[in-house]
Amino acid sequence: MTATAPHAVVVAGARPNFIKVKPVLDALAADGVRTTLVHTGQHYDDAMSGVFFADLGLRPPDHHLEAGSGSHAVQTAAVMTAFEPLLGRLAPDVVVVVGDVNSTLACALVAAKANIRVAHVEAGLRSGDRTMPEEINRIVTDRLSDLLFAPSPEGVDHLLAEGARPETVHLVGNVMVDTLLACRERxxxxxxxxxxxxxxxxxxxxxxxxxxxxxxxxxxxxxxxxxxxxxxxxxxxxxxxxxxxxxxxxxxxxxxxxxxxxxxxxxxxxxxxxxxxxxxxxxxxxxxxxxxxxxxxxxxxxxxxxxxxxxxxxxxxxxxxxxxxxxxxxxxEPPPPRCPALWDGKAGERISSVLVRSLDGRSRG
Structure with a gap:
């Protein structure tokens, strides 16, 4: 890895995020991208966080924001105020956020306002129910993001219908399934x-x-x-x-x-x-x-x-x-087993391939 290797900050905050960032981190490392893992601390006790790092073989976070719990506004604000100065010091080429938790929205918003590219893994998911806080987080994060990685075709459809530029939308499969398949036999x-x-x-x-x-x-x-x-x-x-x-x-x-x-x-x-x-x-x-x-x-x-x-x-x-x-x-009478296309354990590799190509220029587009 050279000193000029592109730099990605990867954000995880809650238990589902840890599962999703593992294949992305592994694939980026294999493709020569320098990564910094930031744990926001949205899930902070050992039962909800530490044991997952051990089970997944996920490396310790490089930075821990210790945001803790609170109302949606309090938690989102805590993540933003802790992440902003860290992002200023790290000055990465891209911030990668995953899923739909408060940490996802908070870090995407900070990065976008700092004119740093945002990549959203698990983009385009919609329930149609705006009473769910996660739905608000999904919608806003997708609007802020420069690269949108959808796990399934309907995610692509939602993003295009909402006005996303087609060149920013990528159907990559499901990173959670990557981790599941890698850990199934264990x-x-x-x-x-x-x-x-x-x-x-x-x-x-x-x-x-x-x-x-x-x-x-x-x-x-x-x-x-x-x-x-x-x-x-x-x-x-x-x-x-x-x-x-x-x-x-x-x-x-x-x-x-x-x-x-x-x-x-x-x-x-x-x-x-x-x-x-x-x-x-x-x-x-x-x-x-x-x-x-x-x-x-x-x-x-x-x-x-x-x-x-x-x-x-x-x-x-x-x-x-x-x-x-x-x-x-x-x-x-249980249903027969069925699994969507692209849920094949290679979503992380597809995401990294797109990110590496997009980082060649290094400027935000």
């Missing part, structure tokens, strides 16, 4: 199921963390009642997100077993051996499709419709009756 070899007393194909996996599901007592009560009915047919395990734990205290129905936060490899091991997944997580929708596991999304919409049209996901909403009916149907 996850399979772990003793996760044995340690929990589980047998492959004899349990369902639940994840819930969206504010619309866990912060509204009426919605949460309905979902818990539905899970209790599903558990009469298939016992369920529920790794509980920290923000959900206090809302569930003493309220889980029989047959639903709570677990503490898990590392990445344990999550994959549980997911790949599950009979059914019930979730409100976008990433879990993608992972279940890549693994060929039936998934029911407990939301009214999804920003990842390709998991429905080309995968094993169904969006069922939050009505208890609809959740139970769909779960019983798929326990009786």
């Amino acid at each position: 996850a399979r070899a772990r003793s996760t199921l044995a340690d929990l007393g589980l047998q492959a194909g004899e349990y369902g996996l639940v994840t819930l963390h969206r504010p619309g599901n866990v912060d509204d007592p009426a919605v949460l009560d309905g979902l818990l009642a539905a899970l209790g009915k599903v558990a009469t047919r298939c016992r369920l395990v529920f790794p509980v997100h920290p923000r959900t734990a206090s809302r569930l205290a003493g309220r889980l129905p029989d047959g639903v077993r709570p677990l503490g936060p898990l590392g990445y490899l344990d999550c994959v091991a549980l997911q790949m051996a599950a009979r059914l997944v019930l979730t409100d997580s976008g990433g879990v929708q993608e992972e279940s499709t890549a693994l060929g596991v039936p998934c029911l999304t407990l939301r009214e919409n999804t920003e990842r419709p390709i998991t429905v049209t080309e995968g094993t996901n169904r969006v069922v909403g939050c009505s208890p009756a609809a959740v139970v009916a769909a779960a019983f149907e798929w326990l009786d």
Whole structure:
């Protein structure tokens, strides 16, 4: 690597970001790009951050902003005020942001105002629901970005319909699937199921963390009642997100077993051996499709419709009756495994190839 190698600052802030930046960092390093990894600290405890770095083989961050928690405004502002002086010192050729969390928006905004190019990995995803903070983050980040890396064709369609210049939009596949495929055999070899007393194909996996599901007592009560009915047919395990734990205290129905936060490899091991997944997580929708596991999304919409049209996901909403009916149907007759094109483990390489070509000039276009 020479002193004139292009320099990319890669930003990660929350647990899904760590999974997504690993293949990008590896591919950029292989292509001779100097990288600086910035951890904003949006997820900051070991259960939500440190264990993921270890499981993924992700190098320690070069800089940690320690933004911490808070309201959306407080957290976004904390990331921006910490990132701005760091970016001034680093003076990179490009800032790479991933996903749709507050750190993504904050760092994209700082870089754009500093006239530094922004590359958005996982661009173009839309749920159509602007009550979701993530949807606002996606829209604004895409408008600020100079390079837009879409994981699936509908992302490209959204970006072009919103006025993005075609030469800035690139269909590259799904970086989360890159990491999943790279780690699948390591996850399979772990003793996760044995340690929990589980047998492959004899349990369902639940994840819930969206504010619309866990912060509204009426919605949460309905979902818990539905899970209790599903558990009469298939016992369920529920790794509980920290923000959900206090809302569930003493309220889980029989047959639903709570677990503490898990590392990445344990999550994959549980997911790949599950009979059914019930979730409100976008990433879990993608992972279940890549693994060929039936998934029911407990939301009214999804920003990842390709998991429905080309995968094993169904969006069922939050009505208890609809959740139970769909779960019983798929326990009786699960969908066949299907996986979208370009979800082949090479998205990071495609992203790096585009970035290297775009950095040849080094000026922001």
